[in-house]
Amino acid sequence: MTPHQRRRIYLMRHGSVTYFDDQGKPFLPEQVPLNELGRQQATAAGKVFAQAGLHFDRVIVSGLPRTVETATRVLAETGQQIELEQWPDLEELRGGKLSAIPDESLKEAFVGAFDGLVPEDKQFLGGETIGQLLDRVHPCIDRLRADQSWDTVLLVLHGGVNRAILSYALTNQRLFLGNLAQTAGCINAIDVGAVHADWVVRIVNYSPISELQGESRHTTMEVLLEQYRKSRGL
Template sequence: MTDPAPIDQFRLVCVRHGEPEQRARGRVYGKLDVGLSLAGREQVRRAVAVCRAWRPTVVYASPRTRARQSAEILASALGQDVTVEAAFAELDFGRFEGRTYEEVERDYPDVYRRWMDAPTQVEFPDGESYSQLRARVLAGLKRIRAMHVGGVVMVVAHGGVIRAVLADALGLDAAAIFRLDQSYAGVSVVDYRTGFSLLRTLNVVV
């Protein structure tokens, strides 16, 4: 299950950040920069053994504090450094950032309703749409694949980012991304060859 990647293959180890600080609970947060809770740090520490089994040699992280802190815990345990990659930042919810869902529903009822009905089809006021997120995430992934041919790369990011990667690997349309569970500190692994990708594990949590 954890055999080394052949030289013509790229292996991607995706890890979602741990649980965020209490102040993010019940609020919309993507670009909003919050760190890990104590429980979140422990979740990430438990993920070390799972990640180590896949032998990553490079670690990338979203610039958001919760992802960077998670990456630093993992990289330190694995003897690696962390490279921050802006392409892997979570979706920017624009004017909704930091607001409670009740506040968003009250102040932006039409957009809120569209968001709840078709979350991948709405563009957030002064923020992004899912299609914009997907485009930048996949562009970032293309760059690191070209840089690390034959390598095993870990990306520590966010639920939306990892779902975009997994949906692309599996050939799923946007509406299907929420069928891909992404728990805090969950580990998913994808193998890539030319024109082909294989999901090795999905959302492994210890």
Template sequence: MTITRFCLVRHGETDWNAARRLQGHTDIDLNTRGLAQANQMAHALKKINLQFDVLYTSDLQRAAKTAKAIEALFKTSAISNSALRERHLGALQGLTTDEAPIREPALWKSHLSRNIEERLRNGESIQQFADRIKTALEQIREQHSGKTILLVSHGGVLDMMYRIASNQPLHAEKKVAVPNASVNWISHDGYAWTVNDWGDTSHLEGLALDNLDL
């Protein structure tokens, strides 16, 4: 049996995370706390002597800069992959969770209902997002079968990977938290996915913010 293991890391905190502002594809940098979290996460992986074969990251800078902490400590280079970006949230991008229901009430209501076909006006539907992430995940798995893959991405992306690995329906409410700079594990045995460990933030100093309910 060939086991392919994925260590999934969410990026560190941004100012928009702290403000509960929807980021989506907006390219927001890490804040000071986020940079510290990235370093704490990388050192925790080094402390357990994590052996991985390849490092992937979303091309958005909040993920890429989180990956840089791993690159520096492990003397490796990350493969940037735009397919690992957060869901494009269309007209909701840039709005806080307080502003959205006032400025885009119909879209916000549809968003909260987890209408899997809602594109949020020129954004990406949950179904489109799921298809993109599943394709990217399977391509990486097939390319590195039997290896350990370290992957840095976003809260919505990791939530989607959890759904894929646990067979959670797309329309179901979010089941797990994906805190900033958390470490999460899934694996594939050649037949099916398994969630091995989730939401580890024991390496962080202080609490980390969960991803917004996407």
């Protein structure tokens, strides 16, 4: 490998899941599997990789079931048999107790962590802050880049985590750009060089199952907020 040859990170968000029931009551986010749409999204992404003849040297997931299932379905389409690496530090932003959030604070709690350039002290659903997310995500990416044993890696992670990684790649700084959309099942592509500042963001938020993403102009958290409001009769 020459000093100027870049390596490729394919960064996916897991496929769609169902976080709330019809009454707006939450399921445990650590346990939710892909729903039918999510399975279709994962399979569609796998077909894109298969058609391109891509070979992954490593596949890394957070370990939460929705990332494991997405990666497994992707690999089923590519025909690769490769052991998934589980990196728990790449789990999604961890929220607090929804029941503890006052009605008047719900909107900020749900969408505030994904609004523009987000301050590090901003909490997600009354729980983990953006700064705490960056504290665990950035070292993981630095460690991955320092390992010279791979050329092409697939990461299957989460919307908030992906924003942290993309923000790092776009700015080479400790910033969090909350309004970087990450559609369920989407694919991003980032090239990295030997020098830490050498990032090239190639693809952002490509959705194989809906290339023009015309179904909605709402964010994921806006949709989830409206679903949860039902449980409070709002």
